[in-house]
Amino acid sequence: MTYRIAEAANVVGVPRTTLRYYEDIGLMPAPGRRPNGYRVYDESDLARLRFITAAKNLGIPLADVKALAAAYDVEDCTSVAHQVVEMVAVRLAETQTRIGELVALAAQLQDVSGRLAAAPTAGACGADCPCTTVTIEPTSPRRTFVPLTLTPLTADNEAIACTLRPDAVPDQVSDWQELVARAVDRRTIDGGVSLVFPAEGDLAAQIARLAAAEQDCCTFFTFTVRLTPGQIRLDVQAPADAAEIVAAMFGAPV
Structure with missing residues:
Protein backbone atom coordinates (compact mmCIF):
# COMPACT_ATOMS: atom_id res chain seq x y z
CA MET A 1 0.00 0.00 0.00
CA THR A 2 1.25 3.48 -0.82
CA TYR A 3 0.40 6.90 0.58
CA ARG A 4 0.55 10.48 -0.55
CA ILE A 5 2.29 12.93 1.76
CA ALA A 6 -0.92 14.11 3.43
CA GLU A 7 -2.03 10.52 4.00
CA ALA A 8 1.36 9.45 5.38
CA ALA A 9 1.52 12.44 7.73
CA ASN A 10 -2.03 11.79 8.93
CA VAL A 11 -1.40 8.09 9.61
CA VAL A 12 1.69 8.80 11.73
CA GLY A 13 0.33 11.98 13.28
CA VAL A 14 2.83 14.59 12.14
CA PRO A 15 2.35 17.73 10.01
CA ARG A 16 3.25 17.51 6.33
CA THR A 17 5.80 20.27 6.88
CA THR A 18 7.58 18.06 9.43
CA LEU A 19 7.79 15.20 6.97
CA ARG A 20 9.25 17.51 4.32
CA TYR A 21 11.73 18.87 6.85
CA TYR A 22 12.86 15.37 7.80
CA GLU A 23 13.51 14.69 4.13
CA ASP A 24 15.44 17.94 3.74
CA ILE A 25 17.84 17.11 6.61
CA GLY A 26 18.23 13.46 5.66
CA LEU A 27 16.19 11.86 8.43
CA MET A 28 13.81 10.42 5.86
CA PRO A 29 14.96 9.19 2.47
CA ALA A 30 13.78 10.99 -0.64
CA PRO A 31 10.38 9.45 -1.47
CA GLY A 32 9.34 7.94 -4.73
CA ARG A 33 7.31 10.00 -7.16
CA ARG A 34 4.18 9.26 -9.13
CA PRO A 35 4.01 10.26 -12.79
CA ASN A 36 2.22 13.46 -11.76
CA GLY A 37 5.13 14.36 -9.46
CA TYR A 38 3.37 13.68 -6.16
CA ARG A 39 5.44 12.11 -3.38
CA VAL A 40 4.59 8.50 -2.57
CA TYR A 41 5.39 6.59 0.62
CA ASP A 42 5.22 2.89 1.42
CA GLU A 43 4.87 0.95 4.67
CA SER A 44 8.63 0.92 5.31
CA ASP A 45 8.67 4.73 5.07
CA LEU A 46 5.86 4.93 7.61
CA HIS A 82 20.27 -0.32 23.56
CA GLN A 83 21.25 2.99 21.96
CA VAL A 84 17.82 4.41 22.73
CA VAL A 85 18.18 3.28 26.37
CA GLU A 86 21.49 5.16 26.67
CA MET A 87 19.96 8.34 25.23
CA VAL A 88 16.89 8.03 27.45
CA ALA A 89 19.21 7.68 30.47
CA VAL A 90 20.77 11.03 29.61
CA ARG A 91 17.34 12.57 29.20
CA LEU A 92 16.22 11.05 32.53
CA ALA A 93 19.23 12.50 34.35
CA GLU A 94 18.49 15.94 32.90
CA THR A 95 14.83 15.63 33.92
CA GLN A 96 15.71 14.55 37.45
CA THR A 97 18.01 17.54 37.80
CA ARG A 98 15.20 19.80 36.67
CA ILE A 99 12.82 18.17 39.16
CA GLY A 100 15.34 18.87 41.90
CA GLU A 101 15.53 22.51 40.82
CA LEU A 102 11.73 22.81 40.86
CA VAL A 103 11.47 21.18 44.29
CA ALA A 104 14.05 23.64 45.62
CA LEU A 105 12.21 26.55 44.01
CA ALA A 106 8.85 25.37 45.41
CA ALA A 107 10.33 25.25 48.92
CA GLN A 108 11.67 28.80 48.57
CA LEU A 109 8.34 30.06 47.23
CA GLN A 110 6.55 28.46 50.18
CA ASP A 111 8.86 30.38 52.52
CA VAL A 112 8.32 33.64 50.60
CA SER A 113 4.55 33.14 50.76
CA GLY A 114 4.66 32.69 54.53
CA ARG A 115 6.80 35.80 55.03
CA LEU A 116 4.53 37.91 52.84
CA ALA A 117 1.46 36.67 54.70
CA ALA A 118 3.01 38.06 57.89
CA ALA A 119 3.35 41.58 56.45
CA PRO A 120 2.04 44.43 58.64
CA THR A 121 -1.59 45.28 58.12
CA ALA A 122 -1.04 49.02 58.39
CA GLY A 123 1.48 51.54 57.18
CA ALA A 124 3.33 52.07 53.93
CA CYS A 125 5.88 49.69 52.52
CA GLY A 126 9.41 50.45 53.66
CA ALA A 127 12.97 49.25 53.35
CA ASP A 128 12.42 46.48 55.91
CA CYS A 129 8.99 45.23 54.88
CA PRO A 130 8.75 41.75 53.32
CA CYS A 131 7.39 43.20 50.07
CA THR A 132 10.85 44.54 49.26
CA THR A 133 13.10 42.11 51.11
CA VAL A 134 11.81 38.68 50.12
CA THR A 135 13.90 36.93 47.52
CA ILE A 136 14.84 33.49 46.30
CA GLU A 137 18.28 32.08 45.69
CA PRO A 138 19.26 31.69 42.03
CA THR A 139 19.97 28.13 41.01
CA SER A 140 23.59 27.35 40.24
CA PRO A 141 25.71 24.31 39.39
CA ARG A 142 27.12 24.45 42.93
CA ARG A 143 23.73 23.98 44.57
CA THR A 144 23.02 20.47 45.86
CA PHE A 145 19.57 19.25 44.93
CA VAL A 146 17.71 16.30 46.34
CA PRO A 147 18.32 13.41 43.91
CA LEU A 148 15.09 11.77 42.77
CA THR A 149 15.75 8.36 41.23
CA LEU A 150 13.85 5.25 40.22
CA THR A 151 16.37 3.02 41.99
CA PRO A 152 14.60 0.85 44.59
CA LEU A 153 15.87 1.41 48.13
CA THR A 154 17.71 -1.35 49.97
CA ALA A 155 19.05 -1.69 53.47
CA ASP A 156 22.42 -0.42 52.20
CA ASN A 157 20.98 2.43 50.15
CA GLU A 158 19.35 5.13 52.24
CA ALA A 159 19.28 7.76 49.49
CA ILE A 160 16.34 10.13 49.20
CA ALA A 161 14.61 8.32 46.38
CA CYS A 162 11.20 7.48 44.99
CA THR A 163 10.12 4.26 43.30
CA LEU A 164 6.77 5.57 42.07
CA ARG A 165 6.23 5.18 38.32
CA PRO A 166 6.59 8.56 36.55
CA ASP A 167 3.09 8.37 35.07
CA ALA A 168 1.62 7.98 38.57
CA VAL A 169 3.40 10.97 40.12
CA PRO A 170 1.00 13.73 38.93
CA ASP A 171 -2.08 11.98 40.39
CA GLN A 172 -0.41 11.35 43.74
CA VAL A 173 0.88 14.92 43.98
CA SER A 174 -2.58 16.22 43.09
CA ASP A 175 -4.16 14.08 45.83
CA TRP A 176 -1.73 15.51 48.38
CA GLN A 177 -2.35 19.08 47.24
CA GLU A 178 -6.10 18.66 47.67
CA LEU A 179 -5.62 17.14 51.12
CA VAL A 180 -3.06 19.70 52.36
CA ALA A 181 -5.38 22.53 51.28
CA ARG A 182 -7.86 21.29 53.92
CA ALA A 183 -5.37 21.67 56.80
CA VAL A 184 -6.37 24.28 59.37
CA ASP A 185 -2.92 24.53 60.96
CA ARG A 186 0.69 23.71 60.12
CA ARG A 187 3.54 23.62 62.63
CA THR A 188 7.23 22.76 62.72
CA ILE A 189 8.18 19.51 64.45
CA ASP A 190 11.49 17.73 64.82
CA GLY A 191 12.52 16.67 61.32
CA GLY A 192 9.39 17.82 59.56
CA VAL A 193 5.96 19.40 59.76
CA SER A 194 2.70 18.71 61.53
CA LEU A 195 -0.63 19.30 59.80
CA VAL A 196 -3.90 19.63 61.68
CA PHE A 197 -7.21 18.79 60.00
CA PRO A 198 -10.78 19.03 61.23
CA ALA A 199 -12.35 15.72 62.23
CA GLU A 200 -14.63 15.49 59.21
CA GLY A 201 -16.22 12.44 57.62
CA ASP A 202 -13.77 9.99 56.12
CA LEU A 203 -10.83 12.45 56.22
CA ALA A 204 -8.86 10.23 58.59
CA ALA A 205 -9.16 7.31 56.19
CA GLN A 206 -8.07 9.49 53.28
CA ILE A 207 -5.03 10.73 55.21
CA ALA A 208 -4.06 7.20 56.19
CA ARG A 209 -4.47 5.95 52.62
CA LEU A 210 -2.30 8.69 51.12
CA ALA A 211 0.32 8.36 53.84
CA ALA A 212 0.55 4.60 53.29
CA ALA A 213 0.82 5.03 49.52
CA GLU A 214 3.53 7.68 49.86
CA THR A 219 10.44 5.08 52.33
CA PHE A 220 12.43 8.01 53.69
CA PHE A 221 9.13 9.55 54.90
CA THR A 222 7.70 8.81 58.34
CA PHE A 223 3.99 9.51 58.80
CA THR A 224 2.15 9.55 62.12
CA VAL A 225 -1.62 10.04 62.30
CA ARG A 226 -3.16 11.05 65.65
CA LEU A 227 -6.88 11.31 66.31
CA THR A 228 -7.97 13.63 69.13
CA PRO A 229 -11.38 15.12 69.93
CA GLY A 230 -12.30 17.48 67.13
CA GLN A 231 -9.13 17.16 65.04
CA ILE A 232 -6.80 14.90 63.11
CA ARG A 233 -3.05 15.47 63.25
CA LEU A 234 -0.65 14.26 60.58
CA ASP A 235 3.07 14.42 61.39
CA VAL A 236 5.40 14.17 58.39
CA GLN A 237 9.08 13.60 59.11
CA ALA A 238 12.05 12.95 56.85
CA PRO A 239 15.86 13.16 56.86
CA ALA A 240 17.41 16.63 56.65
CA ASP A 241 18.32 16.08 52.98
CA ALA A 242 14.63 15.79 52.18
CA ALA A 243 13.57 19.01 53.93
CA GLU A 244 12.88 20.76 50.62
CA ILE A 245 10.64 17.91 49.47
CA VAL A 246 8.66 18.10 52.72
CA ALA A 247 8.22 21.86 52.32
CA ALA A 248 7.24 21.56 48.66
CA MET A 249 4.69 18.80 49.23
CA PHE A 250 3.25 19.70 52.62
CA GLY A 251 3.85 23.42 52.87
CA ALA A 252 6.36 25.48 54.77
CA PRO A 253 5.70 25.38 58.52
CA VAL A 254 5.01 28.58 60.41
Whole structure:
Protein backbone atom coordinates (compact mmCIF):
# COMPACT_ATOMS: atom_id res chain seq x y z
CA MET A 1 0.00 0.00 0.00
CA THR A 2 1.25 3.48 -0.82
CA TYR A 3 0.40 6.90 0.58
CA ARG A 4 0.55 10.48 -0.55
CA ILE A 5 2.29 12.93 1.76
CA ALA A 6 -0.92 14.11 3.43
CA GLU A 7 -2.03 10.52 4.00
CA ALA A 8 1.36 9.45 5.38
CA ALA A 9 1.52 12.44 7.73
CA ASN A 10 -2.03 11.79 8.93
CA VAL A 11 -1.40 8.09 9.61
CA VAL A 12 1.69 8.80 11.73
CA GLY A 13 0.33 11.98 13.28
CA VAL A 14 2.83 14.59 12.14
CA PRO A 15 2.35 17.73 10.01
CA ARG A 16 3.25 17.51 6.33
CA THR A 17 5.80 20.27 6.88
CA THR A 18 7.58 18.06 9.43
CA LEU A 19 7.79 15.20 6.97
CA ARG A 20 9.25 17.51 4.32
CA TYR A 21 11.73 18.87 6.85
CA TYR A 22 12.86 15.37 7.80
CA GLU A 23 13.51 14.69 4.13
CA ASP A 24 15.44 17.94 3.74
CA ILE A 25 17.84 17.11 6.61
CA GLY A 26 18.23 13.46 5.66
CA LEU A 27 16.19 11.86 8.43
CA MET A 28 13.81 10.42 5.86
CA PRO A 29 14.96 9.19 2.47
CA ALA A 30 13.78 10.99 -0.64
CA PRO A 31 10.38 9.45 -1.47
CA GLY A 32 9.34 7.94 -4.73
CA ARG A 33 7.31 10.00 -7.16
CA ARG A 34 4.18 9.26 -9.13
CA PRO A 35 4.01 10.26 -12.79
CA ASN A 36 2.22 13.46 -11.76
CA GLY A 37 5.13 14.36 -9.46
CA TYR A 38 3.37 13.68 -6.16
CA ARG A 39 5.44 12.11 -3.38
CA VAL A 40 4.59 8.50 -2.57
CA TYR A 41 5.39 6.59 0.62
CA ASP A 42 5.22 2.89 1.42
CA GLU A 43 4.87 0.95 4.67
CA SER A 44 8.63 0.92 5.31
CA ASP A 45 8.67 4.73 5.07
CA LEU A 46 5.86 4.93 7.61
CA ALA A 47 7.66 2.51 9.94
CA ARG A 48 10.78 4.66 9.82
CA LEU A 49 8.73 7.82 10.39
CA ARG A 50 7.05 6.23 13.43
CA PHE A 51 10.47 5.34 14.84
CA ILE A 52 11.73 8.92 14.39
CA THR A 53 8.56 10.33 15.93
CA ALA A 54 8.82 8.00 18.92
CA ALA A 55 12.43 9.04 19.54
CA LYS A 56 11.51 12.73 19.30
CA ASN A 57 8.63 12.23 21.74
CA LEU A 58 11.17 10.90 24.27
CA GLY A 59 12.91 14.27 24.11
CA ILE A 60 15.97 12.94 22.29
CA PRO A 61 17.75 15.79 20.42
CA LEU A 62 17.40 15.78 16.65
CA ALA A 63 21.12 15.19 16.09
CA ASP A 64 20.92 12.01 18.18
CA VAL A 65 17.73 10.97 16.40
CA LYS A 66 19.68 11.12 13.13
CA ALA A 67 22.25 8.72 14.58
CA LEU A 68 19.47 6.41 15.72
CA ALA A 69 17.83 6.54 12.31
CA ALA A 70 21.11 5.52 10.69
CA ALA A 71 21.37 2.59 13.11
CA TYR A 72 17.72 1.73 12.44
CA ASP A 73 18.60 1.13 8.80
CA VAL A 74 21.43 -1.36 9.34
CA GLU A 75 21.37 -2.77 12.88
CA ASP A 76 19.12 -5.26 14.63
CA CYS A 77 16.43 -4.19 17.08
CA THR A 78 18.41 -5.11 20.20
CA SER A 79 21.30 -2.87 19.19
CA VAL A 80 19.04 0.04 18.32
CA ALA A 81 17.05 -0.37 21.53
CA HIS A 82 20.27 -0.32 23.56
CA GLN A 83 21.25 2.99 21.96
CA VAL A 84 17.82 4.41 22.73
CA VAL A 85 18.18 3.28 26.37
CA GLU A 86 21.49 5.16 26.67
CA MET A 87 19.96 8.34 25.23
CA VAL A 88 16.89 8.03 27.45
CA ALA A 89 19.21 7.68 30.47
CA VAL A 90 20.77 11.03 29.61
CA ARG A 91 17.34 12.57 29.20
CA LEU A 92 16.22 11.05 32.53
CA ALA A 93 19.23 12.50 34.35
CA GLU A 94 18.49 15.94 32.90
CA THR A 95 14.83 15.63 33.92
CA GLN A 96 15.71 14.55 37.45
CA THR A 97 18.01 17.54 37.80
CA ARG A 98 15.20 19.80 36.67
CA ILE A 99 12.82 18.17 39.16
CA GLY A 100 15.34 18.87 41.90
CA GLU A 101 15.53 22.51 40.82
CA LEU A 102 11.73 22.81 40.86
CA VAL A 103 11.47 21.18 44.29
CA ALA A 104 14.05 23.64 45.62
CA LEU A 105 12.21 26.55 44.01
CA ALA A 106 8.85 25.37 45.41
CA ALA A 107 10.33 25.25 48.92
CA GLN A 108 11.67 28.80 48.57
CA LEU A 109 8.34 30.06 47.23
CA GLN A 110 6.55 28.46 50.18
CA ASP A 111 8.86 30.38 52.52
CA VAL A 112 8.32 33.64 50.60
CA SER A 113 4.55 33.14 50.76
CA GLY A 114 4.66 32.69 54.53
CA ARG A 115 6.80 35.80 55.03
CA LEU A 116 4.53 37.91 52.84
CA ALA A 117 1.46 36.67 54.70
CA ALA A 118 3.01 38.06 57.89
CA ALA A 119 3.35 41.58 56.45
CA PRO A 120 2.04 44.43 58.64
CA THR A 121 -1.59 45.28 58.12
CA ALA A 122 -1.04 49.02 58.39
CA GLY A 123 1.48 51.54 57.18
CA ALA A 124 3.33 52.07 53.93
CA CYS A 125 5.88 49.69 52.52
CA GLY A 126 9.41 50.45 53.66
CA ALA A 127 12.97 49.25 53.35
CA ASP A 128 12.42 46.48 55.91
CA CYS A 129 8.99 45.23 54.88
CA PRO A 130 8.75 41.75 53.32
CA CYS A 131 7.39 43.20 50.07
CA THR A 132 10.85 44.54 49.26
CA THR A 133 13.10 42.11 51.11
CA VAL A 134 11.81 38.68 50.12
CA THR A 135 13.90 36.93 47.52
CA ILE A 136 14.84 33.49 46.30
CA GLU A 137 18.28 32.08 45.69
CA PRO A 138 19.26 31.69 42.03
CA THR A 139 19.97 28.13 41.01
CA SER A 140 23.59 27.35 40.24
CA PRO A 141 25.71 24.31 39.39
CA ARG A 142 27.12 24.45 42.93
CA ARG A 143 23.73 23.98 44.57
CA THR A 144 23.02 20.47 45.86
CA PHE A 145 19.57 19.25 44.93
CA VAL A 146 17.71 16.30 46.34
CA PRO A 147 18.32 13.41 43.91
CA LEU A 148 15.09 11.77 42.77
CA THR A 149 15.75 8.36 41.23
CA LEU A 150 13.85 5.25 40.22
CA THR A 151 16.37 3.02 41.99
CA PRO A 152 14.60 0.85 44.59
CA LEU A 153 15.87 1.41 48.13
CA THR A 154 17.71 -1.35 49.97
CA ALA A 155 19.05 -1.69 53.47
CA ASP A 156 22.42 -0.42 52.20
CA ASN A 157 20.98 2.43 50.15
CA GLU A 158 19.35 5.13 52.24
CA ALA A 159 19.28 7.76 49.49
CA ILE A 160 16.34 10.13 49.20
CA ALA A 161 14.61 8.32 46.38
CA CYS A 162 11.20 7.48 44.99
CA THR A 163 10.12 4.26 43.30
CA LEU A 164 6.77 5.57 42.07
CA ARG A 165 6.23 5.18 38.32
CA PRO A 166 6.59 8.56 36.55
CA ASP A 167 3.09 8.37 35.07
CA ALA A 168 1.62 7.98 38.57
CA VAL A 169 3.40 10.97 40.12
CA PRO A 170 1.00 13.73 38.93
CA ASP A 171 -2.08 11.98 40.39
CA GLN A 172 -0.41 11.35 43.74
CA VAL A 173 0.88 14.92 43.98
CA SER A 174 -2.58 16.22 43.09
CA ASP A 175 -4.16 14.08 45.83
CA TRP A 176 -1.73 15.51 48.38
CA GLN A 177 -2.35 19.08 47.24
CA GLU A 178 -6.10 18.66 47.67
CA LEU A 179 -5.62 17.14 51.12
CA VAL A 180 -3.06 19.70 52.36
CA ALA A 181 -5.38 22.53 51.28
CA ARG A 182 -7.86 21.29 53.92
CA ALA A 183 -5.37 21.67 56.80
CA VAL A 184 -6.37 24.28 59.37
CA ASP A 185 -2.92 24.53 60.96
CA ARG A 186 0.69 23.71 60.12
CA ARG A 187 3.54 23.62 62.63
CA THR A 188 7.23 22.76 62.72
CA ILE A 189 8.18 19.51 64.45
CA ASP A 190 11.49 17.73 64.82
CA GLY A 191 12.52 16.67 61.32
CA GLY A 192 9.39 17.82 59.56
CA VAL A 193 5.96 19.40 59.76
CA SER A 194 2.70 18.71 61.53
CA LEU A 195 -0.63 19.30 59.80
CA VAL A 196 -3.90 19.63 61.68
CA PHE A 197 -7.21 18.79 60.00
CA PRO A 198 -10.78 19.03 61.23
CA ALA A 199 -12.35 15.72 62.23
CA GLU A 200 -14.63 15.49 59.21
CA GLY A 201 -16.22 12.44 57.62
CA ASP A 202 -13.77 9.99 56.12
CA LEU A 203 -10.83 12.45 56.22
CA ALA A 204 -8.86 10.23 58.59
CA ALA A 205 -9.16 7.31 56.19
CA GLN A 206 -8.07 9.49 53.28
CA ILE A 207 -5.03 10.73 55.21
CA ALA A 208 -4.06 7.20 56.19
CA ARG A 209 -4.47 5.95 52.62
CA LEU A 210 -2.30 8.69 51.12
CA ALA A 211 0.32 8.36 53.84
CA ALA A 212 0.55 4.60 53.29
CA ALA A 213 0.82 5.03 49.52
CA GLU A 214 3.53 7.68 49.86
CA GLN A 215 5.55 5.72 52.39
CA ASP A 216 5.35 2.68 50.13
CA CYS A 217 7.17 4.48 47.29
CA CYS A 218 9.20 7.01 49.33
CA THR A 219 10.44 5.08 52.33
CA PHE A 220 12.43 8.01 53.69
CA PHE A 221 9.13 9.55 54.90
CA THR A 222 7.70 8.81 58.34
CA PHE A 223 3.99 9.51 58.80
CA THR A 224 2.15 9.55 62.12
CA VAL A 225 -1.62 10.04 62.30
CA ARG A 226 -3.16 11.05 65.65
CA LEU A 227 -6.88 11.31 66.31
CA THR A 228 -7.97 13.63 69.13
CA PRO A 229 -11.38 15.12 69.93
CA GLY A 230 -12.30 17.48 67.13
CA GLN A 231 -9.13 17.16 65.04
CA ILE A 232 -6.80 14.90 63.11
CA ARG A 233 -3.05 15.47 63.25
CA LEU A 234 -0.65 14.26 60.58
CA ASP A 235 3.07 14.42 61.39
CA VAL A 236 5.40 14.17 58.39
CA GLN A 237 9.08 13.60 59.11
CA ALA A 238 12.05 12.95 56.85
CA PRO A 239 15.86 13.16 56.86
CA ALA A 240 17.41 16.63 56.65
CA ASP A 241 18.32 16.08 52.98
CA ALA A 242 14.63 15.79 52.18
CA ALA A 243 13.57 19.01 53.93
CA GLU A 244 12.88 20.76 50.62
CA ILE A 245 10.64 17.91 49.47
CA VAL A 246 8.66 18.10 52.72
CA ALA A 247 8.22 21.86 52.32
CA ALA A 248 7.24 21.56 48.66
CA MET A 249 4.69 18.80 49.23
CA PHE A 250 3.25 19.70 52.62
CA GLY A 251 3.85 23.42 52.87
CA ALA A 252 6.36 25.48 54.77
CA PRO A 253 5.70 25.38 58.52
CA VAL A 254 5.01 28.58 60.41
